[in-house]
Amino acid sequence: MIEFRHVSKIYGKVKALDDVTFTVGAGSVTGFLGPNGAGKSTALRILVGLARPSSGSATVLGLPYAETACPGLRVGTLLDAGAQHPGRTGREVLTLGAMTLGLPRTRVGEVLDLVGLTERESRRTFGGYSLGMRQRLGIAHALLGAPEVLVLDEPANGLDPQGIRWMRRLLRDLAEAGCAVLLSSHLLHEVEQVADHIVMIGRGRVLAQGTADELSRGRGLEETFLELTAHTDRSPGATASPGAGAGRGSA
Amino acid sequence: MTRAGHHLNDIAGAAPSPITKDEKMNADTPIPFRRLLAVEARKLVDTRSGKIIAVVMVALVVASVVARGAVVGPKLQTLVGTAGIALGTLLPVLGILTVTGEWAHRTALTTFVLEPRRHRVLAAKCLPPLLAAVALSLFAIVVAVPATAVVSEVRNMAANWEVQPLGLLGWTGGNVLVAAAGLALGALLLNAPAAIVINFSTPVLWAVVGRLGSAGAALAEWLDLNTTATPLMRGDMTWSEGARLAASVVFWIVIPMAAGLVRVLREEVT
Incomplete structure (x- = not known):
């Protein structure tokens, strides 16, 4: 493939x-x-x-x-988990991705669950994320489009x-x-x-x-x-x- | 397979069900432009800095209209023009930040992976600031009307409601042009600080060039967008003034935007 x-x-x-x-x-x-x-x-x-x-x-x-x-x-891609706007929330990063791909907003919650980021964490801005949270967010983003x-x-x-x-x-x-x-x-x-x-x-x-x-x-x-x-x-x-x-x- | 498949349905798998059927069909059609446009417009205001810029622009328009009204009296056309000072300063910056943002934060990496046809992303990025220029111009007019009425009432002066519709139209067009110049400069340099410095140094540049003999004066006359756009913003542009405006639009908008487009299309994203 x-x-x-x-x-x-x-x-x-x-x-x-x-x-x-x-x-x-x-x-x-x-x-x-x-x-x-x-x-x-x-x-x-x-x-x-x-x-x-x-x-x-x-x-x-x-x-x-x-x-x-x-x-x-x-194709789901994660090249650099750190390449996000520090002032954007994790949830917003995924929302932009879901919008671009024409997916329902509910998909954001699904991929967040999938990578183990909590609702609260998802509403924090990316600048405050640990490296591990950034990787999880990046993987969630890669999985948006199944x-x-x-x-x-x-x-x-x-x-x-x-x-x-x-x-x-x-x-x-x-x-x-x-x-x-x-x-x-x-x-x-x-x-x-x-x-x-x-x-x-x-x-x-x-x-x-x-x-x-x-x-x-x-x-x-x-x-x-x-x-x-x-x-x-x-x-x-x-x-x-x-x-x-x-x-x-x-x- | 069953165990793994099961597991996938528990977790990942939220994926298969809602997606494979309907949305997955979209995989064979390109992303509609309106969707890219909605995403790029949203990116302008979904961060704190974006919200601050939006609030500052609105607040400056209101403040400049009201302050000028309090000082010069209830003259509608003058009040609207005052808002233009704020817009003329901030719209180019909005344009610059809009195009350069993805390079500053390296989000171009994700954006161009989702839509590899980069010219579509660039187009979707450029439209919102241009629409914002129109919207803010209309907003300034809408604010200037009650401001004129209130000032007239408070200071007990007769309001001057005289406006030239063509002038307001040209003034709005001028605001769109300065926003476009910011977009073009941003696309050319893909670096916000450099573009902003150049943007704010141009008046100095033209002041100097304009004093460099007749050739310099001619150059400034034809290529200084701030000067050439003035007749448009007054609404009484002649044909020769139109030619000068066209020359500076080519110089400040068409050429840098074309070069910037080539750069965005060719450059490697890292």
Whole structure:
């Protein structure tokens, strides 16, 4: 339902994405795993039409996102939970989304319940929200249109352990109901616990992809991840040192 | 599947029932423009800062009309014109804040994900401030009438009800133009502080340019929107004055808005 085909993105002299190819099928959770700066967010922005690939193509449900008639009813997106007006209430953020998509206002209450934000919290302004509340609001916004495809960039950032557990369950349930979920993360354990399929990325290139079992090659997923990302680590002097990668991979 | 499906119906699933049937049908039709318009109009007043701007604009119109009436006496046309000073100052700012807001708070990220046809969002954003310019102009006229009557009564002076309908129309049009200039400048720069500074520096700019010999004077005569719009706002514009107004409209509204549109369409949203 999501398809990246030979997507490259060049900013000046930097190749942010280099020939990225992978697909996400219906009814599965795919983890997009890589160290910070690997190109995950760039790839997701290209997928939802906020940036253009230099070459290659990304499609959702068979079409470039921007050519979907009303993409918000098919694809739920959370790219940055912090990107909201601080003076707007959480409820108002969702109301604007529901209005845009032509959904009844009752839908706002439904998604609030779904992500566990209370009535009172929803009437507070976004500026006062904790990081965890922002993530929940962002997920609520992504779910407004009961989408068949979910695209989430680092959705677990700032969630407490209960929150992470809740989200894991939510994503599993949505996948089992037929949803295609793509979530990015730099946290190996988070991805490992929820994803059926993992795409590892470093310095803009897909390093490996497959199920967690396939990728662990009998010695654990972490070893594979560190080995693959070690020489792509961006910090100076960290080349070929798996130890340096560890800080980024599992911090 | 059953357990998971069940679970989904308990929580997420409020989703499937109300949505899949009716609203989901809308997934194959683009979002109607009137819906985008309603959303963008709502964004103008759904935050505290937005409400404050709205209240300040209304209050300034009332205050300037009443204060001028108390000082110069019951002259309807003069009182209406006074409101224009407040509107001429604040409408460009409203226009700038309206277009730049989504970049300042990075809400463009969600807005353009819901409607990737960015030109439609920009159009929906520009209409409410232009309509507000018309509404506030009418409001100023409506406030000026009782203000004139009251001042006439209180100060025991004969009220001067003389107005030129064409003048009021042109005056309203002038207010729409300054709002549009703010929108265009905001769309071009996508940065509120920079746009506001430029907006408020232009009178100084033209004062200087106008003194730079005959070429400078000609430039100011043709391109200073505040000067070229004056005949329109008086309601007695000649053809040559109309040509000058058109030139400054192209310079301050058409060109920056076109460049801003290209920028909004092409720029990556991060």
